[in-house]
Amino acid sequence: MQKAVFNESRMYGLEGDLLYLSRSTLQYGVKKGKIKEKTAKFDPMYRNQLVNMLVNRILKHGKKPLAYQIIYRAVKKIQQKTETNPLSVLSQAIRDIAVKARRVGGSTHQ
Numbered sequence: 001m002q003k004a005v006f007n008e009s010r011m012y013g014l015e016g017d018l019l020y021l022s023r024s025t026l027q028y029g030v031k032k033g034k035i036k037e038k039t040a041k042f043d044p045m046y047r048n049q050l051v052n053m054l055v056n057r058i059l060k061h062g063k064k065p066l067a068y069q070i071i072y073r074a075v076k077k078i079q080q081k082t083e084t085n086p087l088s089v090l091s092q093a094i095r096d097i098a099v100k101a102r103r104v105g106g107s108t109h110q
Contacts, residue, residue, distance in 0.1 A: 045072060048087055050094065 043052040045068075055067045078086040099110045 043068070046075070046087060050087070050091055051075070054090075 040049040040053050040056075042049055043055060045051075051071060055064065055071050058070060059067045075086045075090065078089050082089055101108050101110050103109075
C-alpha cells in the first residue's frame with residue numbers, strides 16, 4: 001500500500017493518484033476489470049435459450065410461472081397448427097421480425 005499525502009480535504013498518492021477514504025481504508029479510484037459476458041439460461045421444458053429469452057421479455061411484475069405458461073401454450077398451438085417442430089417455427093418468426101414504417105401527420109415513424 002502506498003503512503004498518502006494529505007492536501008486540504010483531498011488526499012493524493014505519491015504518483016498523484018486521487019485517493020478516497022472509505023471505511024477507514026484507502027481505495028484507489030474505481031476498480032476496473034473485464035466485464036463478464038452473460039449467456040441466456042435454458043428453459044426447463046424445451047431446454048432452449050430462445051424460449052427463456054421470450055419468457056423474460058413478456059415477464060411482468062415478477063410472475064415468471066405465468067410467463068412460462070403463456071409461452072408454452074403458444075408453442076403447443078404452433079405445434080398443433082403446423083404439425084412441425086414448434087421451436088424451428090418460433091426461431092424463424094423471430095428472424096423475420098422487422099420494424100414497420102407508419103405515417104403520423106406529415107412524417108414517417110418506425
